[in-house]
Amino acid sequence: MLTNSRLAYHSHDxxxxxxxxLTRAKTLCDDSDVRLTPIREAxxxxxxxxxxxLGAYDIVDQMALNxxxxxxxLAPTVYRSIEFLLTQGLIHRIATLNAYIGCPFPGxxxxxxxxxxxxxxSAAECSADQLNIAVxxxxxxxxxxxxxxxxxxxxxxxxxxxxxxx
Amino acid sequence: MLTNSRLAYHSHDxxxxxxxxLTRAKTLCDDSDVRLTPIREAxxxxxxxxxxxLGAYDIVDQMALNxxxxxxxLAPTVYRSIEFLLTQGLIHRIATLNAYIGCPFPGxxxxxxxxxxxxxxSAAECSADQLNIAVxxxxxxxxxxxxxxxxxxxxxxxxxxxxxxx
DNA sequence: CCAATAATGCTATAGAATAACATTATATTT
DNA sequence: AAATATAATGTTATTCTATAGCATTATTGG
Numbered sequence: 001m002l003t004n005s006r007l008a009y010h011s012h013d014x015x016x017x018x019x020x021x022l023t024r025a026k027t028l029c030d031d032s033d034v035r036l037t038p039i040r041e042a043x044x045x046x047x048x049x050x051x052x053x054l055g056a057y058d059i060v061d062q063m064a065l066n067x068x069x070x071x072x073x074l075a076p077t078v079y080r081s082i083e084f085l086l087t088q089g090l091i092h093r094i095a096t097l098n099a100y101i102g103c104p105f106p107g108x109x110x111x112x113x114x115x116x117x118x119x120x121x122s123a124a125e126c127s128a129d130q131l132n133i134a135v136x137x138x139x140x141x142x143x144x145x146x147x148x149x150x151x152x153x154x155x156x157x158x159x160x161x162x163x164x165x166x
Numbered sequence: 167m168l169t170n171s172r173l174a175y176h177s178h179d180x181x182x183x184x185x186x187x188l189t190r191a192k193t194l195c196d197d198s199d200v201r202l203t204p205i206r207e208a209x210x211x212x213x214x215x216x217x218x219x220l221g222a223y224d225i226v227d228q229m230a231l232n233x234x235x236x237x238x239x240l241a242p243t244v245y246r247s248i249e250f251l252l253t254q255g256l257i258h259r260i261a262t263l264n265a266y267i268g269c270p271f272p273g274x275x276x277x278x279x280x281x282x283x284x285x286x287x288s289a290a291e292c293s294a295d296q297l298n299i300a301v302x303x304x305x306x307x308x309x310x311x312x313x314x315x316x317x318x319x320x321x322x323x324x325x326x327x328x329x330x331x332x
Numbered sequence: 333c334c335a336a337t338a339a340t341g342c343t344a345t346a347g348a349a350t351a352a353c354a355t356t357a358t359a360t361t362t
Numbered sequence: 363a364a365a366t367a368t369a370a371t372g373t374t375a376t377t378c379t380a381t382a383g384c385a386t387t388a389t390t391g392g
Contacts, residue, residue: 031203037338055379066340075380128300141169149318
């Protein structure tokens, strides 16, 4: 099983998370001959500010002012960056939250699913063969051809299970 | 595996689907001492008009005029009915589509998932132990306590696989 | 440098969902 | 049955999410 649950739920040197994500992003965009512009990079950095999925308008609010013009960066621009980052596989959309989160292992093929803590809001991404196989097999029994999947599990992360004394 | 994929994807006597759903709904609401009012029943009937998830404003548009007053039934009222029907387990929300679909087996405990055809829009609900076990086990490996799950698979239903010749 | 393409700025608007308060209907108590 | 309490609906406005359309600026390739 591939997962970033250690990092997502426990305290750690988050700056390393961010810089690693940024480095990976640059490399991948370079390899794919697409442009990780300053704005796109800033959006990615904003999303990576935590392990909690972030809404598009939260991103708008938390983005620094445009370095060049000193003006705010508005929703359509942010949404364009989001679309770019989604296409490049650098972020994911969490459908149940209308929010976006950085992908911890972009570039690698993985049908992912998410463990989202209802208490602290942190989300871990996982990829488990067992689950993918189960999806494939159950779909097959209905003669259904799988093309994409959204799996979002809500509950309590390890830390918050301790916090809530029940 | 529990599923309504037969009915969802293939032609059938849909009136029976609807009347069966309505009957179940009445029974369940009666048992739970909650009121399936005319409007709530009309919303449920509208959702059950097909096996395709229906958006809230589509429901608003497709609802008949209020039998009593002859006026349109507006969004907040429809949303209230949706909330009621969700609470009673009579319908489900499809997060990836912002849409709602009738539950074919309400009352029974089931952690469900959906097979949604991108071609015809029909969605089948399934419940497979194998998948639930896989979810539980992978979550457990991350020390995550599962409370609810959203699993939405997109692809091609049996009928539409034949239609699209590839 | 010039033309073509890509990215961003900006305004408006579409689509999904709910807040707040008034009104009406139903249930409960007397 | 009348009075009261509770539940459901009507109505208007608003919030939140997302995109359309067009102008402007930046980047790339010749």
